[in-house]
Amino acid sequence: MTTFDELLPALAEIIHDRRPELKPFLPFLINRDLNGRIRLILEASHQPIPEVSSDHPLLQLAEAIHTRLAPHVGQSEQILLFEEELTELMEASSPFPLLDRDGKALEDVHVADRLAQEATWESISDKTSTVPRVVFYSIKGGVGRSTALAACAWALAESGQRVLVLDLDLESPGLSTSLLPTSRQPAYGITDWLVEDLVNNGDPILEQMHASLGTQHRGGELIVVPSHGDNPGEYVSKLGRVWMPGFTADGQRQTWSERLLRMIQQLEATHQPTIVLIDSRAGIDEVASACVTDLDAKLIYLFALDSLQTWQGYRILFEHWRLHDVATKIRERLRVVGALLPTWGDQAFLQATLQLRENAYLNFSKILYDEELAGAALPLADESFNFDLRDLDAPHSPLAIGWNQGFAAIGSLHDRLAASEANQIKFVFGPLIDNLLAVCGAEP
């Protein structure tokens, strides 16, 4: 019996062992369909004629795959699929290299994965946005991510930045209620735009889905875009539709995350922010995937409690990026944020921060940093992506947030923020705020 995790290593072995006789028929695209069944896609010109003898290398390959991978394949004659324009098909399939057991990529053999969701964690968008977008992400919930975002947004606005805040924790909304008084909640939210856009009715929503808060500092402004409006309405029914792909006026299909990106671009054009802060859903979730990988984020904060479960979760993601050959593209955008670090007792905060840094370093250096990045072409030595454990600017080096009674389980921040507790906010969230000011190009 072969199970899912053994499919690709087994295929790598089969193809590797027969490489000399298969070479004339390369490239191969291995297709893993929605049910986890494998097909091997080849260029149409290689299709063996029906009368060909059974010792034809492709027929032998199909037989070997059938024997080894059942029940994850059909009959051997159904395993090979011949396509014209294979190169174009590959480009449209976002393929990733097939790695052998040593983590080395097999030349001219790629894998296309068909998933039931459209956001896939590995289609990392290019950083083309002119406004820095910063995503607040956590692998586990309940770590104070949204509170940190709200406090940072307020502090940045107070220091003169135009801050656009997007609540993309669609399945657990609430950021806007902590930032805005009830009377200031806008009529609509992101979910409304995503649903209305499906019937080309997004534009009127765009004007009524934000609330702006001025600050004492001239030029500073906090523009909050919530998940839903003042009245959530049929929120569950709307949420169940946000994932729909849409079609542009000229008939081009857009995935839901492409629609989301279009919405963000329109909001940016309208409000001209100097920085965009995005509250992402926690976990390995589809909305989170869109936030982390599809929105041209300049910086992705990985909120972390120093726990076994946290690092296990991040390892799954890091390994996925490595396997799909996109680790080099995303790793420079990542930054660990130490969350809810203990602040009681002598040296507890410092010790917890150092411990977190050590565990973060273990995972980053093993999977994402260059030394161990097996299978990918290493950059030149002087450009290698590697950091010392103690490097304060390294992705693994935590921006530390201490646990604070005043910000724990807080219902709404706006009263506290209005009470100008600037020093308190700076005290708790200082490292994060300074880091964000640097992203804006401002002096901390």
Place this chain on the structure above:
Amino acid sequence: MTAPNLPPDYLDAMERHWLDAEQLFHLDPPSLANADQLYGLSAECGLKTLMRKWGMQLDHNNVPVHPRDRKHADVIWVRYETYRQGRFTTLALPTTNPFDDWSIHHRYASRSYFQETVVKSHMNGAAEVKKLVAKAQKILGHLP
């Protein structure tokens, strides 16, 4: 005089090929050969309707842009299930391709080759596609 260039309407074509195939199949005696061809064409048109919804590109005449998409039922069935992804996972075809032994080239073949059992399996395949299209219409509303 040259024939006018009529753009494909896959949804309508699925329906008309199906209706005509059914008429031919239920004649006494049945016209199996032509019914068989039309069941295959009906399935092809139904699957192209769905594939368009999933992102198959068409030119301004509604013809698939890529030659790889300009295929008949025997190939399209397999391609549909192989490349299908995204939501609407209920819109699945049976794994076994009933049009494996169907070919567009059979339109030139003698009537003596067409057996009722084989044509019936193609009828069932076309019926599966019609059901799938109806389900998609229920879930997605209008199909392009």
